[in-house]
Amino acid sequence: MDFPVFSFLFCWCSEENVALKGFASQSSNFDDGYAIKAIDGNRDGNYFCGSCTHTKSDLSPWWKLDLQKTHKVSSITITNRQDAVPERLNGAEIRIGDNPAHNGIQNPRCGVISSIGKNPSVTFQCNGMKGRYVTIVNSGRKEFLTLCEVEDILDFITLVDEVAPGQNLALRGKATQSDLVEYPYTGHGHAYNAIDGNTDPNYYHGSCSSTDWQQNPWWRVDLLDEYTITSIVITNRGDSCSELINGAEVHVGNSLINNGNRRSHTFTWDKGVSGRYVNVIIPGNKRMLILCEVEVYGYPTPHGQNAAVQGTATQSSLYGYFLASGAIDGNRNGPGSCSFTNYDLSPWWRVDLLKRHKDVYASRLKGAEIRIGDNLEDNGNNNPRCGVIESTGSPTVTFQCNGMEGRYVNVVISGRREYLTLCEVEVYGVPLI
Structure with a gap:
């Protein structure tokens, strides 16, 4: 049987130009038109102002950006040279993928620059294509390749396969909850069962927490210090009653007002949310909260030490x-x-x-x-x-x-x-x- 695992990704989904953090290379260098100049954050289209790349007259000239890891790319904006010869970029292809062979020119294609003309910048929608390498290539002809800026905008900065790096902070914490479904001496349903490192989803194996039926049941782990939370993985009950968790909210913060259930930041944070307490709550009457494991990943929140x-x-x-x-x-x-x-x-x-x-x-x-x-x-x-x-x-x-x-x-x-x-x-x- 496949048991449900709910993964709450705390990623920033606002637009970010990830190209600025990459590493650029190209088929050759002409004059001082180094590859890095296309990712310096400067859209100036005048080549002689010193912020554009320039290859020699190569056969199938290319420019490549290594994003250092796989990303989902929403769009790519290219700024062409404007002071002269803008037509040189016509017909260039944008390729995105994880294959570095042949400088990435065989990766899947996001778009073709049919004609930029006098438009200084043109955006191509890549619709979440995945890849580490972004290559711009003028295939099959001998030409100069000049780019004044390349900007890569992401759908999600953190991908699903990066949900849970590092150590589980919850294992070091202390857990509590709003109520206990059974007698304390039975061992079933205790709050600390959800941070024992055991993801067994069968409630009767004794490694799940559970409240009684009540209004707004909640569970909380105290991480004992303030951390910047990057991801939380929740393992639900799998042997039965899996639908009981529907509607649950995840709260992170430093306040214990209303048992830490005062504010919810779920899925809306810009980068990562900082807090000492992680709460799971199900709003409503006659609800029961069962958690078979809660894993919390992140890093200590910086406090100004050089x-x-x-x-x-x-x-x-x-x-x-x-x-x-x-x-x-x-x-x-x-x-x-x-x-x-x-x-x-x-x-x-x-x-x-x-x-x-x-x-x-x-x-x-x-x-x-x-x-x-x-x-x-x-x-x-x-x-x-x-x-x-x-x-x-x-x-x-x-x-x-x-x-x-x-x-x-x-x-x-x-x-x-x-x-x-x-x-x-x-x-x-x-x-x-």
């Missing part, structure tokens, strides 16, 4: 006495407290946080890209991107990384010879459990 000061720093080279560690010494004032590289090609700086963190934001950064992840290939410069520094006018700039996970934080100026100086890098987040 993780970088406890890490170790390195960089591509050393100029004078300006060590990499100068950027994580807790001193924003400089100048003797800054890091400094030589005049390197693609200079970089990296902090090892010594354990994986979920990063919320990083501040006072001077350089091109901020990369976060667990991969040390190419010194970590290929990890997913948190942001691109558009301007260094302000002394301190903050970038929201929205819970990106990783042990290494890199700052890199890609594709050009430059000095890289950082007077302080602050990373705020929490260690992953």
Whole structure:
């Protein structure tokens, strides 16, 4: 028998351009038209303003975006070159899929750019196509390929196959409920049965909670600390009476007013909801609440601790006495407290946080890209991107990384010879459990 498992996904469903966090490449480079310029957040269509890609005159030129993991893509918006030769993009195909072979040009097709003409930006509806790679290719002809911006908008940031990563926080918690269906000494129906790690859906095997028939029955787990909840998985009774859970609500928060059932955030959160208490309640008269397991996944809610000061720093080279560690010494004032590289090609700086963190934001950064992840290939410069520094006018700039996970934080100026100086890098987040 297949037993029902109700999975409540707390994902953010508002539009987000996930391309900004990806890694771009292309069939060749012409001049300084590097692939990354199509995902820098700048739609300027004048190639000479420095924000467009450009390949050489290749046979079947292509541009590819690696989103780092599979996503459901709702739409793709392409901004074409506007100062000259916009017709070069006519006939280009947009491909989306998980196959990196042949640079992704054989993946399923989202659309064909029949003619952009003088429209600066055109949007193609991909209707939830799944894929890690987005490729734009001019198949079968020798041509230049120029893109001034590519934006990928998602249906859901978190996919179903990512519901329950990490450890189940509920196992560490304390459970209670509004009432008990049987005598306390029987062992059946107790609130803690729903957080015992056993997903057996047969009530008579003794691992399900149950209230009595009552008005607005509820069950609650106290996680003992505040966590940002990313997903909750509920296992329902499977041997009979499975319909009793219909209409149940999930509440998350820090308040115990009305036993924590005051506010519901189910399915409506922008990113993730923070709270200590997770409640399940069925509104109405003469209702019974039975839960065979409640699993809660998330991470400790950040409270403003700079993780970088406890890490170790390195960089591509050393100029004078300006060590990499100068950027994580807790001193924003400089100048003797800054890091400094030589005049390197693609200079970089990296902090090892010594354990994986979920990063919320990083501040006072001077350089091109901020990369976060667990991969040390190419010194970590290929990890997913948190942001691109558009301007260094302000002394301190903050970038929201929205819970990106990783042990290494890199700052890199890609594709050009430059000095890289950082007077302080602050990373705020929490260690992953």
